Amino acid sequence: xxxxxxxxxxxxxxxxxxxxxxxxxxxxxxxxxxxxxxxxxxxxxxxxxxxxxxxxxxxxxxxxxxxxxxxxxxxxxxxxxxxxxxxxxxxxxxxxxxxxxxxxxxxxxxxxxxxxxxxxxxxxxxxxxxxxxxxxxxxxxxxxxxxxxxxxxxxxxxxxxxxxxxxxxxxxxxxxxxxxxxxxxxxxxxxxxxxxxxxxxxxxxxxxxxxxxxxxxxxxxxxxxxxxxxxxxxxxxxxxxxxxxxxxxxxxxxxxxxxxxxxxxxxxxxxxxxxxxxxxxxxxxxxxxxxxxxxxxxxxxxxxxx
Numbered sequence: 001x002x003x004x005x006x007x008x009x010x011x012x013x014x015x016x017x018x019x020x021x022x023x024x025x026x027x028x029x030x031x032x033x034x035x036x037x038x039x040x041x042x043x044x045x046x047x048x049x050x051x052x053x054x055x056x057x058x059x060x061x062x063x064x065x066x067x068x069x070x071x072x073x074x075x076x077x078x079x080x081x082x083x084x085x086x087x088x089x090x091x092x093x094x095x096x097x098x099x100x101x102x103x104x105x106x107x108x109x110x111x112x113x114x115x116x117x118x119x120x121x122x123x124x125x126x127x128x129x130x131x132x133x134x135x136x137x138x139x140x141x142x143x144x145x146x147x148x149x150x151x152x153x154x155x156x157x158x159x160x161x162x163x164x165x166x167x168x169x170x171x172x173x174x175x176x177x178x179x180x181x182x183x184x185x186x187x188x189x190x191x192x193x194x195x196x197x198x199x200x201x202x203x204x205x206x207x208x209x210x211x212x213x214x215x216x217x218x219x220x221x222x223x224x225x226x227x228x229x230x231x232x233x234x235x236x237x238x239x240x241x242x243x244x245x246x247x248x249x250x251x252x253x254x255x256x257x258x259x260x261x262x263x264x265x266x267x268x269x270x271x272x273x274x275x276x277x278x279x280x281x282x283x284x285x286x287x288x289x290x291x292x293x294x295x296x297x298x299x300x301x302x303x304x305x306x
Contacts, residue, residue: 048249055154058103063147065100066117070124077125080118087114109153113146129191133231136194137171144174155250162246168239169258175232176261179225179268183212183276197224211276222273229265229273236261 048056066083069076089095090102091111104114120143130136148166152158178185178192185192186208198204201224211217217225236258243255260282267280 048253052154054103055107056151058100059147059150059154061100062104062114063117066121069121072125076121080121084115084118087111087118104150107154109150113150116142116146124190128189129195131195133194133197136175136192140171140174141167144170155246157246162242165239165242165245168235169242169254169261172232172235172239173257173261175228175235176264179228179232180264180275180280182208182225183215184279186212193224193228197227200224201227215276215278217274217276221276225268225273225275229268232265233262 066080069080086095086098086101088111090098090105095102101114105111120139123139123142127139130139145167148170149163152162152166157163182193191198191208201220203220203224207218207221211221240258243251243258246254263282264280267282268275271277271280
């Protein structure tokens with residue numbers, strides 16, 4: 001069977017799609033597994049056993065189609081409303097088939113993580129900044145952690161210990177993205193650095209605007225970035241035991257996710273804690289190094305767990 005056919009095939013207990021039903025295009029589901037890294041899923045669907053691929057393809061498609069709806073335009077508000085209504089219809093059994101949501105419901109996954117992801121986009125529409133680190137972590141709990149929880153559920157893990165570790169990793173990955181994109185987010189009217197941290201390091205809005213204009217952060221900004229990077233690294237360290245609590249290829253993928261985040265944070269450090277100079281990137285060499293680091297971390301975590 002061709003790979004694309006596997007990606008879009010419904011599970012056995014779901015009826016075929018009806019042409020006249022309003023659903024996302026099948027092409028989005030076909031291409032979703034290939035862009036799983038961009039969606040921050042902890043695993044890559046193409047590396048998993050075939051039985052998991054349709055479900056992960058659907059999850060990646062859902063995230064990819066909804067993660068860009070965070071601007072307060074009438075179109076984005078309407079699309080979020082439509083997605084939320086579709087989730088309830090599918091889980092309540094009122095919709096015969098939805099190519100994105102039905103494969104998730106067929107696995108008996110909870111609807112709450114999907115609704116949390118939609119709620120995070122609504123929050124982005126109305127909240128351009130956060131007062132405290134606690135507030136920011138609460139946003140990550142809606143914007144990122146549900147992906148990890150759904151991934152665990154798809155793989156058959158529902159225990160609190162794994163979920164706690166997964167939440168730590170998911171939050172750290174989201175924070176890593178924020179610290180990488182401080183400059184770009186600022187130009188788009190968003191500041192994810194908590195206001196209390198800006199005040200702690202004596203950073204004003206003029207300082208941030210100047211850093212963007214000069215493509216160079218002052219000493220206070222760089223000290224703040226170093227502070228935030230340490231927080232993200234602590235979360236990655238806290239979540240690392242999850243690696244040895246997974247089986248098969250999922251273990252390697254989880255280790256890769258942690259290694260990728262650490263490598264991105266290291267790239268910011270190499271720029272002198274200054275993401276305003278240029279948007280940090282990982283070279284092919286760096287990505288190859290993260291694979292080596294992931295394999296090594298699996299060995300180390302396995303030894304520590306014995």
